[in-house]
Amino acid sequence: MDGREEIVTQYVDGVPCRLLREEDFSWLKAYGKALKIGDGRPSGVLWFFMEGQYGRLIVKYAGAWTAAGGARPHEAVMRLKDAAEYYAAGHPALLPLLAHGAAGAGYAAVFPWTETPPLSECLPQARRLPLDTLLRMLDGIFELHAWLSDNGMVSAGVSDANVLMDMKNGRAVVWDIDQYRRKPAKNDRGRMYGDSRFLSPEEYEKDQPLTESTTVYHLGALAFMLLGNGEDRERESWIGPGGLYPAAERACREKRGERPPSVRAFLDGWREAVGRLYQ
Numbered sequence: 001m002d003g004r005e006e007i008v009t010q011y012v013d014g015v016p017c018r019l020l021r022e023e024d025f026s027w028l029k030a031y032g033k034a035l036k037i038g039d040g041r042p043s044g045v046l047w048f049f050m051e052g053q054y055g056r057l058i059v060k061y062a063g064a065w066t067a068a069g070g071a072r073p074h075e076a077v078m079r080l081k082d083a084a085e086y087y088a089a090g091h092p093a094l095l096p097l098l099a100h101g102a103a104g105a106g107y108a109a110v111f112p113w114t115e116t117p118p119l120s121e122c123l124p125q126a127r128r129l130p131l132d133t134l135l136r137m138l139d140g141i142f143e144l145h146a147w148l149s150d151n152g153m154v155s156a157g158v159s160d161a162n163v164l165m166d167m168k169n170g171r172a173v174v175w176d177i178d179q180y181r182r183k184p185a186k187n188d189r190g191r192m193y194g195d196s197r198f199l200s201p202e203e204y205e206k207d208q209p210l211t212e213s214t215t216v217y218h219l220g221a222l223a224f225m226l227l228g229n230g231e232d233r234e235r236e237s238w239i240g241p242g243g244l245y246p247a248a249e250r251a252c253r254e255k256r257g258e259r260p261p262s263v264r265a266f267l268d269g270w271r272e273a274v275g276r277l278y279q
Contacts, residue, residue, distance in 0.1 A: 007067045012037060017046065020065035027104045031059055042070030042193035043157060043178040045080055049113070056113035057098070060178070063106015070193055071179075077107045083177045084109045086148060093144035095164070095175040116173070119160040119225070126165050127226060131241070134226055135274055137165070137172035141222065142267050144174060145215050149263040152183050155215045156203070159195035160225060185210040197221060197230055201254050213256040216266045220251025220259075223270075247273045 005020045012025050013034040028034065032052015039046055044066050048059040062076035071079065087097035087109065100109040119126060126134070141163060145155060157179025164173045179193065187210060192203040200217035202208035224230055227240030233252050238245045247270045253259050260266040 005065075012048070018067035020067055023064045024104055027108075028059065031057055031110070039066060040068045041066075041176075041178070042068055043079065043176075044068075044071030044073065044076030045178045058111040058113055060109045060111070061103060061106060062108075062178075063104060073106060076178075079180070080107050080109060080178055082153075082182055083180060086151070086153060086177060086180075087111075089151075091144055091147060093140045093173055094177070095173055111175070114164060114175070116164040116166045118175075119163045119165050119172075122165050122167070123160065123225070123230070125167060127239075129167060129170070133167075133170040134240075136170055138223060138226065139271070139274070141172050141174065142219050142263075142270060145219055146263045146267045148177070148180070149212050149215055153177070153180050154183055154185050154210050154212065155218050156181050156185070156192060156210060157194045158198040158218045158221075160197075160230075161195075163222070181210060183211075197225065200256070202256065211256070212262045213259045215263050216251045216259050217256075219263070219266060220248045223248040224252065241277050243276055244270070244273050 007018050007020065008022060009016050010019055010022050012028065015034045015037050017037045018039050028048060028050065031050040031054065033050065034048050035051055036049045037046065044062060046061045046064055046066060048061065050057045050059055060080060062080040063073050065073060084097060084100040087094055090096060095111050098110045098112060162174055162176045164175050166173065187203055187206050187208045190206045192199065194203065198218050198221040200214050202210065202214055224233060227238060227244065229237040233249055235245055251259055251266055260269060
């Protein structure tokens with residue numbers, strides 16, 4: 001199948017789901033009724049927001065031909081299986097995994113329901129948080145990615161919709177690593193999926209390796225999103241403490257050789273800069 005296929009709309013409990021062919025979702029009945037469906041992610045993973053005997057849950061499913069394009073079913077299954085191993089490890093900055101395994105013609109992962117908004121929906125409010133809170137949230141996300149990198153994963157498909165902002169409790173949680181790749185990884189398509197404000201130069205050129213420096217770029221872009229204007233890397237647009245700007249700017253350099261060589265190196269440099277703010 002390819003982009004010339006006609007889109008069909010299949011209804012699950014009266015909720016529309018755009019696909020390239022109809023699928024058997026009868027297995028979903030074990031989780032109750034679908035309240036809404038996320039069918040637009042280029043990861044090829046469908047998100048079912050369910051309510052039933054187990055309460056409200058998010059059920060991610062890979063294995064369907066989704067209308068959003070992106071990953072083919074077998075690719076989506078492989079990446080969701082990979083991601084599930086990391087979700088299952090219980091890192092505090094990842095949405096906790098409740099269950100995962102074969103489902104229908106593919107693979108499913110089940111998560112608790114959350115009302116916490118993603119950064120894409122609350123950026124202006126997030127920027128108004130106290131500096132200490134923002135720095136704590138950033139540190140948690142940076143440490144998560146150092147842990148992911150230490151355990152063989154590089155980030156890809158990054159956008160501000162990947163991060164949930166629990167502003168009441170001053171905590172950020174990543175709920176979507178479904179496009180991340182196991183090392184070694186490379187750009188297999190040219191312009192990769194993701195928010196252009198986060199994409200590194202190597203994510204525009206097919207066959208370029210995706211390495212820890214790619215993840216470093218994403219983390220620097222997140223710092224600019226919360227402590228800058230998110231659109232450029234100019235010092236004049238930086239609204240955070242001046243002492244943190246060099247660490248973020250270096251992380252987002254066009255030439256990967258000029259970035260910190262590893263996520264741990266970036267995290268160490270960032271924490272040193274933050275520490276100097278309080279001396």
